[in-house]
Amino acid sequence: MTKLLSLPLETVxxxxxxxxxxxxxxxxxxxxxxxxxxxxxxxxxxxxEAVAVGVCTALxxxxxxxxxxxxxxxxxxxxxxxxxxxxxxxxxxxxxxGGKGGQMHLTDVSIGAMPSNAVVGANIPIxxxxxxxxxxxxxxxxxxxxxxxxxxxxxxxxxxxxLAAVKDAPVIFVCENNQYGASTAISSMMRIADIxxxxxxxxxxxxxxxxxxxxxxxxxxxxxxxxxxRGGGPxxxxxxxxxxxxxxxxxxxxxxxxxxxxHWRERDPIxxxxxxxxxxxxxxxxxxxxxxxxxxxxxxEAIEFALNSPEPAIEETYLNVYAEDK
Amino acid sequence: xxxREMTMVEALRDGLRVAMHSDPGVFLIGEDLGIPGGFGGxxxxxxxxxxxxxxxxxxxxxxxxxxxxxxAVGAALVGMRPIAEMQYGDFVxxxxxxxxxxxxxxxxxxxxxxxxxxVLRLPVGASARGxxxxxxxxxxxxxxxxxKVVCPSNPYDAxxxxxxxxxxxxPVIFLEHKLLYGGKGGRKExxxxxxxxxxxxxxxxxxxxxxxxxxxxxxxxxxANMLMLHRAMEAAEVLARRGILAEVIDMRCLTPLDMQxxxxxxxxxxxxLIVEEDNLTGGWxxxxxxxxxxxxFFYLDAPVTRVAAPDTPTPSAPILEHEYVPSVERVIxxxxxxxxx
Numbered sequence: 001m002t003k004l005l006s007l008p009l010e011t012v013x014x015x016x017x018x019x020x021x022x023x024x025x026x027x028x029x030x031x032x033x034x035x036x037x038x039x040x041x042x043x044x045x046x047x048x049e050a051v052a053v054g055v056c057t058a059l060x061x062x063x064x065x066x067x068x069x070x071x072x073x074x075x076x077x078x079x080x081x082x083x084x085x086x087x088x089x090x091x092x093x094x095x096x097x098g099g100k101g102g103q104m105h106l107t108d109v110s111i112g113a114m115p116s117n118a119v120v121g122a123n124i125p126i127x128x129x130x131x132x133x134x135x136x137x138x139x140x141x142x143x144x145x146x147x148x149x150x151x152x153x154x155x156x157x158x159x160x161x162x163l164a165a166v167k168d169a170p171v172i173f174v175c176e177n178n179q180y181g182a183s184t185a186i187s188s189m190m191r192i193a194d195i196x197x198x199x200x201x202x203x204x205x206x207x208x209x210x211x212x213x214x215x216x217x218x219x220x221x222x223x224x225x226x227x228x229x230r231g232g233g234p235x236x237x238x239x240x241x242x243x244x245x246x247x248x249x250x251x252x253x254x255x256x257x258x259x260x261x262x263h264w265r266e267r268d269p270i271x272x273x274x275x276x277x278x279x280x281x282x283x284x285x286x287x288x289x290x291x292x293x294x295x296x297x298x299x300x301e302a303i304e305f306a307l308n309s310p311e312p313a314i315e316e317t318y319l320n321v322y323a324e325d326k
Numbered sequence: 327x328x329x330r331e332m333t334m335v336e337a338l339r340d341g342l343r344v345a346m347h348s349d350p351g352v353f354l355i356g357e358d359l360g361i362p363g364g365f366g367g368x369x370x371x372x373x374x375x376x377x378x379x380x381x382x383x384x385x386x387x388x389x390x391x392x393x394x395x396x397x398a399v400g401a402a403l404v405g406m407r408p409i410a411e412m413q414y415g416d417f418v419x420x421x422x423x424x425x426x427x428x429x430x431x432x433x434x435x436x437x438x439x440x441x442x443x444x445v446l447r448l449p450v451g452a453s454a455r456g457x458x459x460x461x462x463x464x465x466x467x468x469x470x471x472x473x474k475v476v477c478p479s480n481p482y483d484a485x486x487x488x489x490x491x492x493x494x495x496x497p498v499i500f501l502e503h504k505l506l507y508g509g510k511g512g513r514k515e516x517x518x519x520x521x522x523x524x525x526x527x528x529x530x531x532x533x534x535x536x537x538x539x540x541x542x543x544x545x546x547x548x549x550a551n552m553l554m555l556h557r558a559m560e561a562a563e564v565l566a567r568r569g570i571l572a573e574v575i576d577m578r579c580l581t582p583l584d585m586q587x588x589x590x591x592x593x594x595x596x597x598x599l600i601v602e603e604d605n606l607t608g609g610w611x612x613x614x615x616x617x618x619x620x621x622x623f624f625y626l627d628a629p630v631t632r633v634a635a636p637d638t639p640t641p642s643a644p645i646l647e648h649e650y651v652p653s654v655e656r657v658i659x660x661x662x663x664x665x666x667x
Contacts, residue, residue: 064404098437107436114403115436119427125393126428129400129408136353136382136406143400156423159393166388320434321471323441323495 001272002215004280013291015057015214016277019049019270021295022073025082026245028299029072029089033249037307039091042103044245045073050269051176051239052077054217055144058225064112064130065144066123069104070243071116074146080108082302092309099312100320120181121151124160124173131164131171131234140229142170150181152195161236165202168233172224175238176211182247183255196238204234211239212267215276329524333508337481337525338371341488342409344529346379349407352492353383356394356411356447360384368413368449369507391420395446399428399497402444407492414459415448415501422466429497430472443495445488451503451553451603452635452651456642462604462635464551467499468580468613474534475581477501479555481508481523483578486532494534503552503603521556535582539591543571546661547591549614550601551577554652558601561657570665572599580610588614589621596627597664601657606634628667633660 004012026044033042045052052073056065059078067074075085080096088095089103096108097115104118114130117123127145134141151157152175164171175195179186192198199206205227209220217239224235242264246253253261277283332340345352354360359367360376367373376384387394391412398408412418418425429442452460467475474496478484484502491498508522540555541562550558555576562572573591592598598618600611615630633652641647 066400097435097439100437101435105435107439109436109439115432115440117428119423122396122423122428125390125396125424126400126403128393129397129402130404131400132355132385132397133401133404133406136401137351143404156392156396159388159390160396162388163390163393163397167385320436320438322474323433323438323443325495 001213001276002219004215004276007215009281011057012273012277012281015053015218016273017291017295018053018077019214019273020292021082021298022049022052022076023270024295024299025076025302026072028303029086030245032303038089040102042249043070043247044243045070047244047264047268048176048178048211048241049073050214050217051174051211051241054214055172055174055221057218058221059142059144061112063142063144064114065146066114066127066130067106067116067146068123068148069116069118071104071106074116075106075108075113078113079111080106080113082298083305084108086302086306087309090306090309091311092306093312094305094309098316100316121147121154121156123147124151124156125163127171128160128164128169131169132167134170135167140170142172142225142228144172144174146174146176148181149175149177149179149186149195150184151175152198153189161202161204161234164234165204168231170228170231171234172221172228173234173236174221175236176241177238178241178243180247180256183251185255194238196236199236204236206236206238209237209239211241212264212269212272214269214273327526327528329526331522332481332525333522334478334481334484334502335369335371335507337485338488338502339373339375340525340527341485342372342375343378345489345492346375346383348529351405352407352409353385353401354409354411355385355387355398357387357389357413359386359411361386367411369504371447372411391417392424395421395424396428398444398446399424399432399442402442403432403440407443409445409447409492411447412449415450415463416458416461418446418448418463425467425473425497425499426470430470433496434472441495442497445491445498445500447500447502449504450501451505452640452647453504454642454644454647457639460640462501462602464501464580465604465609468610472497473581474498475501476534476579477551478578479506479552479576480521481525483532483538485525486530487534487578489529490531490534493531498534501552505553535579535584537584537587538576538578539573539587540576541572541574543573543595545571545595546573546597546599546664547595548572548574548599548601548657548661549577549588549611550574551580551610552603554601554603557652557654557657560654561661564654564658565661570661572661577610583614585617585621588618592618592622593625596625598626598630599657599660599664600630600632601652602632602634603651604634605637606632607637609634628664631660631664633657
C-alpha cells in the first residue's frame with residue numbers, strides 16, 4: 001500500500017473513520033433488509049470504500065459530486081449524515097430527500113452531493129455541465145462524476161467525456177471498475193484491459209489506480225482535482241476495485257468464484273489502512289477501536305432514528321413536482 | 327415601449343439577447359450556434375450572438391444530443407440558466423433520458439433541494455424534409471410530469487414566452503415551428519406562413535401556462551397551436567362568411583394547461599374542434615378532449631372532434647406532406663360537420 005507521506009494524522013484518521021462508517025452502515029443495512037425493514041432494493045458499497053473516501057478527501061466543500069445507484073459510500077464519504085441516508089432508504093419523512101428519492105436517489109446539497117443517478121452513465125454529461133457552469137462563472141470549483149465499469153460502454157460516457165475534453169471542463173471522471181456490470185464481467189464486454197485507456201481517445205489524461213488503496217486513490221484524485229482547478233481539463237481515473245455484495249438485493253453473485261471474492265477480500269482497503277496507521281503513525285489498538293466504536297455508535301443511532309422517523313405525509317406525493325416561481 | 331417589426335426568428339434572437347444581457351447565468355449550448363461563418367443554429371436564431379456575447383456563452387458542442395441536454399441539466403443544477411438547442415426537434419429522442427429521467431425528475435427526487443432551470447428549444451413541424459426532420463413532439467413532453475411545454479404561434483408570444491421560460495425555475499420544452507420562423511434576418515422556408523408583427527424592443531414576459539383567445543365567436547371553439555393556429559384562423563375567416571362564428575384559442579402553453587378559458591369557451595359555444603399537427607393518437611388534443619369531456623360534457627352539443635395528422639410518419643414528397651398536415655380545408659370541413667351534428 002502507498003505510504004502516508006506527509007498527510008496530517010487527522011486527515012488519515014478521518015479517512016479511516018469514514019471507510020469504517022461506510023462498511024458498518026452497509027452491513028447493518030443489509031441485516032435490516034433481511035429483516036424486511038428496507039423497502040425496494042439495495043445496491044451496496046462494501047469493498048469499494050477506498051474510492052469514495054480517497055476521492056472525496058481530495059475535494060473542497062464547494063465542489064460537487066454526482067453519484068450513482070450505489071450512492072451510500074459517496075454520500076458518507078462526502079460527509080452526509082448516516083441518519084438522513086438511513087431514513088431515506090427506509091422511506092421515511094426524515095430522509096435526506098424526504099422519502100421521495102429512495103435508496104438510489106439520495107440528495108444532500110448541503111454537502112455538495114447532487115441527486116444520485118440510477119440511470120447508468122447519465123451523470124457523466126450532467127457533471128460535465130456543472131463543471132462548465134463553474135467555468136463560465138470563473139470559479140475554480142470542480143465536479144466529480146462517479147460511475148461504474150458498465151457505464152463506460154454507454155453513449156452518455158462518450159458524449160459527456162468528449163464534451164468535457166473539448167471544453168477543458170473542470171470535471172473528474174471516476175470510474176469504479178468493480179469488475180461487473182450487474183452479473184456481466186466487464187472483461188467480456190470490452191476488448192481492452194483498462195478503461196483508462198479510453199481517455200486517449202478523447203485526448204485527456206487517464207490513469208489506472210488501485211481502488212483498494214485509499215491513499216493511492218486520494219493522491220491520484222488530488223492531482224486530477226488540482227489540474228482541473230488550474231484549467232487543465234478533465235481526467236479519467238479508473239479505480240480497480242470490487243464489490244463484496246451482489247449487484248443488488250437478492251443477488252448471491254453466482255457468476256463469480258469464491259476464490260475471486262477471496263482474492264479481493266484479502267486486499268480489503270480497511271485493514272490495509274488500519275495496519276498503516278499502526279505501523280507508520282504509531283496508532284494504538286485502543287485508539288483505532290475508539291474510532292471504530294464511534295462509527296458503530298453512529299450507525300446504531302442512525303438506524304434507530306430512521307426506524308422511529310414517521311412516514312412521509314400523503315400530500316408529499318404531490319409536492320415538488322415543479323419548482324416555485326422566481 | 328418602442329416596437330419593431332420582427333419575424334419569429336428575430337423575436338427569438340431578441341429574447342435571447344435580452345435574457346443574456348439581464349442575467350450572466352444565461353448561456354446557449356448546442357450545435358453550430360456560434361461558429362464564425364456558420365449559420366447560427368439550425369434556423370439562424372443564434373446568428374450574431376457569439377459575436378455579441380462571446381463563444382463561452384454561445385457554446386458550440388460536438389454532435390452530441392445526450393451531452394447537450396445533460397450538460398444543460400448539470401449547469402442548471404449549479405445555478406446557471408442554460409438554453410439548449412436541438413438542431414431539429416426530432417433529435418431530442420437521442421437525448422430523451424436527459425429530458426425525461428433527469429431534467430424532469432431532479433426537483434422531485436431531491437424533495438426540492440435542487441431545481442433545473444433550463445430551456446430546451448426544439449424546431450418542429452413538417453417542412454418537406456421527411457420523417458426524421460418533421461415531427462411535432464409536444465405530446466411526449468406534455469406526458470412527462472416536471473416539464474413545462476410551450477409552443478408559440480407568433481413573434482410577440484415567442485419572445486415573451488421565451489423570456490418567461492428562461493426565468494422559470496423548471497425545465498421548459500420550447501417548440502418552434504419551422505414554417506413560422508420567417509425570413510427577415512433568418513432562413514425563410516418556402517412554405518413559410520410567418521407573419522411579421524410589432525414586437526417590443528424591451529424586456530417583457532408572456533406568462534407560462536396561458537392560452538390566448540385570438541378570435542371571439544359563439545358557435546364553435548377551435549383550439550390550435552403553432553402553425554395550426556394560423557390554419558384555424560384562416561378557416562374561421564371562411565366559416566364566418568358562411569355564418570359560422572368560430573372562437574379560436576391559441577394553445578401556446580400545453581403544460582401547465584390552463585383549462586379555465588377552454589372550459590368557458592366550450593360552455594359558451596357547445597362545440598369544440600381541436601387542430602394539431604401532431605399525429606392523432608395520444609396527441610395533446612386527446613388530453614384536452616378528455617378533460618373537456620370531464621368538465622363540460624353537459625354543455626356540449628357535439629362530440630369534441632380532432633383534426634390531426636394521421637398516425638403515420640411524416641412523408642417527404644410535397645403532395646404527400648400536404649395530405650399529412652391538416653389543411654385549412656380539413657378544418658373547415660370538420661367545423662361544418664360539427665355544426666350540422
